[in-house]
Amino acid sequence: MLEQQLVNGFTLGLIYALIAVGYTMVYGVIELINFAHGEIYMLGAFLTLSFISMGLPLPLAVLLAMLAAAAIGVLLDIIAYRPLREAPRLAALITAIGMSIFLQNLAMIIWGSRPLPFPKQALPAFFSEPALTFSDVTISWMQVIIYAVALLLMVGLNLIITRTRVGTAMRALAQNQTAAALMGINVNRVISFTFALGSAMGAMAGIMVSMYYNTMYPTMGYLAGVKAFAAAVLGGIGSVPGAMLGGVVLGIAETLGAGYVSSPYRDGVAYAVMILVIIFRPSGLLGRAVTEKA
Amino acid sequence: MRGAAHTLKYLLLAAALAYPLLPFRDVYVLHVLVLIMVYMVLAMGLNILPGFCGLLDLGFVGFYGIGAYTAGLLTIHYNMSFWLIVPLAVLNGALFGVLLGAPTLRLVGDYFAIVTFGFSELVVLFLTNEIWLTRGPLGIPGIAPISLDVTWLATLLGVDERWRYAFRGEVPYYYLAMVMVALVFLVMTRVEDSRLGRAWLAIREDPMAAASCGVNLFAYKVIAFAVSTGIGALAGAFLARWTLFISPDMFKFWESFLVLCMVVLGGLGNIRGALVGSAILIALGEVLRVALPKLGLPAETRFLAYGLIMVVIMRFRPHGLFTQVAESTMQSGLIKDLRARIAARRTA
Amino acid sequence: MDAILTVDGVSKRFGGLMALSDVSFAVERGAITGLIGPNGAGKTTMFNCVAGIYTPTDGRILFADGVGEPLNVAGRKPERMTALGVARTFQNIRLFSALTVLDNVRIARHCRTSANFFGSVLRTPSQRAEERAIIDAAMENLDFVGLGETALSPAASLSYGDQRRLEIARALATDPRLILLDEPAAGMNPRETEALVDLIHAILGRGVTVVLIEHDMKLVMRICKRLVVLDHGIKIADGSPQEVRANPDVIEAYLGKGAAHA
Ligand SMILES: Nc1ncnc2c1ncn2[C@@H]1O[C@H](COP(=O)(O)OP(=O)(O)OP(=O)(O)O)[C@@H](O)[C@H]1O
Ligand SMILES: [Mg+2]
Numbered sequence: 001m002l003e004q005q006l007v008n009g010f011t012l013g014l015i016y017a018l019i020a021v022g023y024t025m026v027y028g029v030i031e032l033i034n035f036a037h038g039e040i041y042m043l044g045a046f047l048t049l050s051f052i053s054m055g056l057p058l059p060l061a062v063l064l065a066m067l068a069a070a071a072i073g074v075l076l077d078i079i080a081y082r083p084l085r086e087a088p089r090l091a092a093l094i095t096a097i098g099m100s101i102f103l104q105n106l107a108m109i110i111w112g113s114r115p116l117p118f119p120k121q122a123l124p125a126f127f128s129e130p131a132l133t134f135s136d137v138t139i140s141w142m143q144v145i146i147y148a149v150a151l152l153l154m155v156g157l158n159l160i161i162t163r164t165r166v167g168t169a170m171r172a173l174a175q176n177q178t179a180a181a182l183m184g185i186n187v188n189r190v191i192s193f194t195f196a197l198g199s200a201m202g203a204m205a206g207i208m209v210s211m212y213y214n215t216m217y218p219t220m221g222y223l224a225g226v227k228a229f230a231a232a233v234l235g236g237i238g239s240v241p242g243a244m245l246g247g248v249v250l251g252i253a254e255t256l257g258a259g260y261v262s263s264p265y266r267d268g269v270a271y272a273v274m275i276l277v278i279i280f281r282p283s284g285l286l287g288r289a290v291t292e293k294a
Numbered sequence: 295m296r297g298a299a300h301t302l303k304y305l306l307l308a309a310a311l312a313y314p315l316l317p318f319r320d321v322y323v324l325h326v327l328v329l330i331m332v333y334m335v336l337a338m339g340l341n342i343l344p345g346f347c348g349l350l351d352l353g354f355v356g357f358y359g360i361g362a363y364t365a366g367l368l369t370i371h372y373n374m375s376f377w378l379i380v381p382l383a384v385l386n387g388a389l390f391g392v393l394l395g396a397p398t399l400r401l402v403g404d405y406f407a408i409v410t411f412g413f414s415e416l417v418v419l420f421l422t423n424e425i426w427l428t429r430g431p432l433g434i435p436g437i438a439p440i441s442l443d444v445t446w447l448a449t450l451l452g453v454d455e456r457w458r459y460a461f462r463g464e465v466p467y468y469y470l471a472m473v474m475v476a477l478v479f480l481v482m483t484r485v486e487d488s489r490l491g492r493a494w495l496a497i498r499e500d501p502m503a504a505a506s507c508g509v510n511l512f513a514y515k516v517i518a519f520a521v522s523t524g525i526g527a528l529a530g531a532f533l534a535r536w537t538l539f540i541s542p543d544m545f546k547f548w549e550s551f552l553v554l555c556m557v558v559l560g561g562l563g564n565i566r567g568a569l570v571g572s573a574i575l576i577a578l579g580e581v582l583r584v585a586l587p588k589l590g591l592p593a594e595t596r597f598l599a600y601g602l603i604m605v606v607i608m609r610f611r612p613h614g615l616f617t618q619v620a621e622s623t624m625q626s627g628l629i630k631d632l633r634a635r636i637a638a639r640r641t642a
Numbered sequence: 643m644d645a646i647l648t649v650d651g652v653s654k655r656f657g658g659l660m661a662l663s664d665v666s667f668a669v670e671r672g673a674i675t676g677l678i679g680p681n682g683a684g685k686t687t688m689f690n691c692v693a694g695i696y697t698p699t700d701g702r703i704l705f706a707d708g709v710g711e712p713l714n715v716a717g718r719k720p721e722r723m724t725a726l727g728v729a730r731t732f733q734n735i736r737l738f739s740a741l742t743v744l745d746n747v748r749i750a751r752h753c754r755t756s757a758n759f760f761g762s763v764l765r766t767p768s769q770r771a772e773e774r775a776i777i778d779a780a781m782e783n784l785d786f787v788g789l790g791e792t793a794l795s796p797a798a799s800l801s802y803g804d805q806r807r808l809e810i811a812r813a814l815a816t817d818p819r820l821i822l823l824d825e826p827a828a829g830m831n832p833r834e835t836e837a838l839v840d841l842i843h844a845i846l847g848r849g850v851t852v853v854l855i856e857h858d859m860k861l862v863m864r865i866c867k868r869l870v871v872l873d874h875g876i877k878i879a880d881g882s883p884q885e886v887r888a889n890p891d892v893i894e895a896y897l898g899k900g901a902a903h904a
Pocket of ligand 2: 685
């Protein structure tokens, strides 16, 4: 029982982690809680659905959906956030929430407000079969795929951040925007790249969730987004490895909390984590402490 | 110009006072006007945090909900009078405000915003799941309307009767809401033009300089949070005894966003702006609700338009409509005297 | 020497950086003391430690208000330091820029007044009297620095030099015994600087002790009775302007290695 819940919690946690890196990277470079990130996750699922219904094969549909989500993320920044870089922070935050509401309702208009199943025929039949079984723990193929894809994406992301020029630029930007600009970094390009990367990963999370639970609905991004954000806070907002760790910890905590403490309060775990982490350890598990300069 | 603005203000006030008595009054319009006034109270309450103190609160609605449920439960279980409930609800809201604020108000930046957001979502979760207390998602129906017991007046006049006025329909609520808005407005303008209000504005403008002027940042933020959450709870108490039904759905994040938009649209820190922002956004919501289906658009387009409109407003007016802070200060008698003194000195 | 402030072995560490290491000096009551040193020497950090913005990593800061015993105030909150009688200005001007000149100074009366929420809402007679007294005190300080006539203009509309003077008025309005001025002449033209010198002497005339950080050596040599020199967080000299000017370590710190012997 416990083992099975750990497995399920780990699966969920990887999904949170994939979304959380998007929050944390964007927060790192422009200090904005990108509320619309949850909607990008939702759009990933729906775009895949639409591409499949156009007759595209699953891998191509997924790839296209990720690319489209990346493009939407970049556009979101260029159209909505970029004009407000010098404006009061609240204006940007309200814009982010406004875009989240806009995208969510746009999805309702396009795809309807009722939950839709993931097109079964597009998935290979073995997905829902158990891949591994130890005594009373089963890991389905779908879970194995989630592990594999999530780990692959995260390793890839880490390589991009630590080994490439644009990754270095991202980190420089997170440290100090003006200094980075002075060093000749094209700030807007790097920010766009950050949005693209975060959005693609968030979309992939949405796609895998809709396969895993076999459902998608326009409001699915809200709760998932909030929880992933809690994961980013738990890991230390601004820290990419922190977001990954935070996601996994939160996924497991939530599943165990629901199983052993109180299942109606399942969603409360994320909120409680948010509040407690901020009160007792605002820098999160892996974040830097914030100091004020005189 | 100033005189004309003043005349217009009094004309508007007179029209607002007279409207419910006119033959062509409309129940729907009255209802919307009361709703606007509820949001005016909320917006004035929220304004204290981002507007006066520079603290971002994303969970204001949690305290609105606490006020509403305090009022609803006390009415249902103890049949308590509204006039007794109001101070209790306000105190309860302020109490939760202090309990949440005390451990978190030392934090800087967005951390406080995140905590308030998490808290208000927890409130909704609590209201939804603690069915023994709140009936959960079903909500609390059948809350008694407000009644005014003026038997004391009868006794005073030597009449041996029970004089009791029960609120029915929108009209009495309309006038009560006006009184509530006027009182909160009075409190807020007086506070704005006082040692307390100045300390808050100093915190918003520059916390370090404020501390160097002798302001205890933490204490004044806690006071701000308590006053703000108390006012939120006041609006909630009114709501419960006006709509006579409350449910957890009424206190979701969307509401916090709406109130925040009102404050930002009006102009952060401007009390008058909070009033105007509430009127505009509630009226806009109603217009969209009525107009869009007539254009053959699905109901969802209302929120879509709403989101988009906020984005556009922020794009072109990120500082809101009225950017002046401490307006009431400039209108106080002491400052008018001072202005005259300075002018006299200049000419001398 | 009657010291109003005694800094005793104060160190301040930021991560791996020792912004101050084991600095000791005393500030004479009723005189002007200059705190000088090259950029990044730790001067502002020292002010922040005295004013309560930072808690020193080590050491004591003794403040003698002239009445009771000296108190170790290291680590006290800024608002408590202000209440004790230590006021300061900021190197990079920190005014409440959305407010009027008057309100900037009125806020500084905070720690000398007491009206609370209820008093403000009910406008009790004592609250109203207090408000009147606050305006009088604020105007008195504004007139003192020569900004009385601008009282009702937005603080942000003042010229740079006037903004610096407004910061001084704000600091003075807290009724300090000791005022810390962080580069008050920065960005001022020669005429404004002259006026500033007069102002500083007038502050002294009010019985307020002055400590001043300043890069303009001519100014410092002219008005300070004693100087304390910091370099890389270490106190390298301390004494009268003449003594300090002749000190080879100081010359080296300012002009680079070898300069003293050239
Ligand atoms: N809050 C802080 N966190 C980290 N380092 C700091 C902080 N404040 C100051 N420092 C560092 O401490 C050193 C001393 O800084 P300080 O501002 O005290 O210098 P200063 O003598 O006032 O210089 P200047 O003449 O340029 O104003 C510098 O290296 C500075 O970068
Ligand atoms: Mg300095």
